[in-house]
Every structure is written in C-alpha cells, then in structure tokens.
Amino acid sequence: MSNFIFTCGDVNGIGPEIVIKSIKRLYNSTNHKFIFITPENVFNQVSKKLKTKFPFAIVDKLPKNLTKRIYILKLNDIKIEYSKTTAASGLTSFNSIRLAFELLKKKRSVAMITAPISKKAIALAGIKYPGHTEMLADWSKAKNFSMVFLSKKMKSALVTIHTPINKIIKELTAKKLSSTFEIIIKALKKDFKIKEPKIAVLGLNPHAGEGGIIGIEEENIIIPAINKNKFKKYLSGPFSSDAFFAKHSYRKFDLVIGMYHDQVLIPFKMLNSGQGVNFTAGLPIIRTSPDHGTAFDISGKFIANESSMIEAFYFAEEIAKNRKK
Numbered sequence: 524m525s526n527f528i529f530t531c532g533d534v535n536g537i538g539p540e541i542v543i544k545s546i547k548r549l550y551n552s553t554n555h556k557f558i559f560i561t562p563e564n565v566f567n568q569v570s571k572k573l574k575t576k577f578p579f580a581i582v583d584k585l586p587k588n589l590t591k592r593i594y595i596l597k598l599n600d601i602k603i604e605y606s607k608t609t610a611a612s613g614l615t616s617f618n619s620i621r622l623a624f625e626l627l628k629k630k631r632s633v634a635m636i637t638a639p640i641s642k643k644a645i646a647l648a649g650i651k652y653p654g655h656t657e658m659l660a661d662w663s664k665a666k667n668f669s670m671v672f673l674s675k676k677m678k679s680a681l682v683t684i685h686t687p688i689n690k691i692i693k694e695l696t697a698k699k700l701s702s703t704f705e706i707i708i709k710a711l712k713k714d715f716k717i718k719e720p721k722i723a724v725l726g727l728n729p730h731a732g733e734g735g736i737i738g739i740e741e742e743n744i745i746i747p748a749i750n751k752n753k754f755k756k757y758l759s760g761p762f763s764s765d766a767f768f769a770k771h772s773y774r775k776f777d778l779v780i781g782m783y784h785d786q787v788l789i790p791f792k793m794l795n796s797g798q799g800v801n802f803t804a805g806l807p808i809i810r811t812s813p814d815h816g817t818a819f820d821i822s823g824k825f826i827a828n829e830s831s832m833i834e835a836f837y838f839a840e841e842i843a844k845n846r847k848k
Contacts, residue, residue, distance in 0.1 A: 525555050527635075530561075538639055558626070561596075565601065573825060605823030616644065636810075641817050676794050679788075683695065695727065713845065
C-alpha cells in the first residue's frame with residue numbers, strides 16, 4: 524500500500540472531474556491511499572454532480588498518520604467558471620502542484636499525478652513557467668530532464684520541449700542531445716527495468732537531411748551524438764519521421780526520441796486516442812499526467828473520459844515499484 528497525490532489542475536476545465544472519477548475507480552480496484560489537493564468547494568460541487576459515494580476526509584493539513592484511504596487536502600475556495608481562462612484558476616492549479624511537490628519531498632507520497640493545467644491561466648496569474656515539466660525541474664534543481672510520453676503502444680521523448688519552431692535549431696546542440704540520450708537510457712533502465720533499451724532517434728529535417736542536401740543538422744550534430752561510445756549500442760537513426768511512422772517502425776523500439784514537440788506528439792496521440800501519459804524523466808520525484816489538456820469545450824458537462832488519468836496512475840505505480848527494487 525502506497526500514498527499517491529492527485530492535483531486538481533485548472534478547476535475551470537475537466538481536471539477535478541477526471542480525478543474524482545479516477546479515485547472512485549481506483550478505490551475499488553487497489554488498496555492504495557489517495558490525496559486530492561483541491562479547493563473544498565470545487566470537490567463538493569463536482570462530487571455532488573458525479574454522485575460520489577466513496578468515503579473521504581477533508582483536511583486543512585495532512586495528518587501524520589493516514590488512517591483513511593482518501594484525503595481531500597484543501598486549498599482556498601474559488602469560484603468555478605467553466606471554460607474560462609482566469610488568473611484565479613491558474614493560481615489555484617499552481618498552488619496544487621506546489622503543495623504536491625512539497626509533500627513528495629517530505630516522503631508523504633510516492634508519486635504525483637497531475638491534472639491538466641491552462642498555460643495561459645498560469646501566465647495570467649503571473650507565474651513564469653510554461654508547464655509542469657519546467658516547474659518541477661526547477662524546484663527539484665534538475666538541470667537535465669526530459670518530457671516522455673508513455674502508452675502500451677509506444678514510448679516517446681523530446682529533445683526540445685515547449686520550444687517555438689523558429690528557435691529549435693538554436694536549442695539543438697550536441698550537449699542537449701547527449702543529455703537527453705543519457706536521461707532516457709537511465710529512465711528506461713531504472714524506471715521501466717529494460718536492461719538493454721532499443722531507442723530510435725528521429726532526424727530534424729525532411730528525409731533526415733538526405734545526407735546533408737536538405738539540412739546539415741543530422742550530419743553535424745545528431746549523428747555524431749548518436750555515435751558516442753557510451754550511447755551507440757542503444758541508439759539507432761536518425762530516421763526520417765514520415766517513413767518511420769508510415770512503416771510502423773516504432774514497434775521495433777522501446778522508445779522513440781523526437782527533436783521537437785509535434786514531431787512525435789501527433790503520431791503518439793493519433794495512436795493512443797486519449798490513453799497516453801506524460802512523464803517527466805530525470806527528476807528525483809515521480810510525476811505523471813494525462814496527455815490531454817483542460818478540455819474547456821466539454822468542461823461542466825461531466826462527460827469527460829478519465830482513461831488517460833487512470834493510465835497515468837498505473838504508470839506512476841509501476842515506476843514507483845521499479846524504483847524500490
């Protein structure tokens with residue numbers, strides 16, 4: 524039995540809904556304890572709509588001994604404004620993440636599963652992080668980290684994360700590639716117990732540069748990084764992205780590394796249709812989340828599918844078990 528924390532995400536989206544739906548299912552199918560960090564009024568309103576019947580305790584501070592299986596750890600109340608981007612909802616989502624991180628540092632939980640946030644709402648609240656990954660890396664003082672996407676069909680990772688297209692080449696350095704390769708190899712071995720991981724590396728340019736004819740980044744940066752002795756036996760590539768996915772070549776590898784966000788996220792999300800999970804590799808703490816956003820278009824309708832949140836929990840559970848071994 525372990526303790527797992529769920530954050531509320533943006534309360535104007537589907538975050539609280541999919542967390543409550545997930546806890547309801549996990550309460551019956553596991554013996555773990557769950558801590559949900561959220562405003563009390565948000566929990567009460569959403570759970571009433573969902574006709575929640577699991578037992579829980581609402582607390583201002585997490586007790587030293589967790590005698591209950593479900594705790595609602597209160598944040599300040601907030602008015603729910605479904606489908607709206609507000610500074611208040613951005614601040615609440617940030618406070619939920621921050622408190623979850625502090626509890627993980629104190630070993631009160633083995634992992635955090637984060638509900639979707641609105642990057643715009645976070646910015647409106649005056650918070651200067653573009654997303655969860657960057658927040659948690661900064662707080663953990665982790666200089667080397669990677670955004671990883673997990674599913675039963677494919678695992679993938681990014682060299683650059685939330686980087687605008689016109690700035691990708693500047694970020695794509697030998698040092699950055701080497702750091703990413705090292706983090707991913709370590710994560711596959713430690714967090715997923717894959718002794719000899721097979722990793723595909725995608726090129727940056729069309730046709731992976733065609734030998735330098737359509738861009739020089741493959742020849743000058745990516746191939747030399749792949750061929751470093753300590754990485755060479757684990758890595759293959761660079762592959763042309765279109766042919767790689769058209770031939771379903773991802774099935775031959777434990778993980779696929781892409782150079783930028785949409786290069787791997789488009790095929791990943793098409794393959795997994797709401798079942799994918801985001802994982803931040805390279806951190807001392809375990810954090811997973813659904814691979815979808817706040818879904819403002821359906822928030823307040825209570826029709827959201829919690830499958831990706833459930834998958835995020837199961838991957839967090841797997842990683843936590845593997846790190847104990």
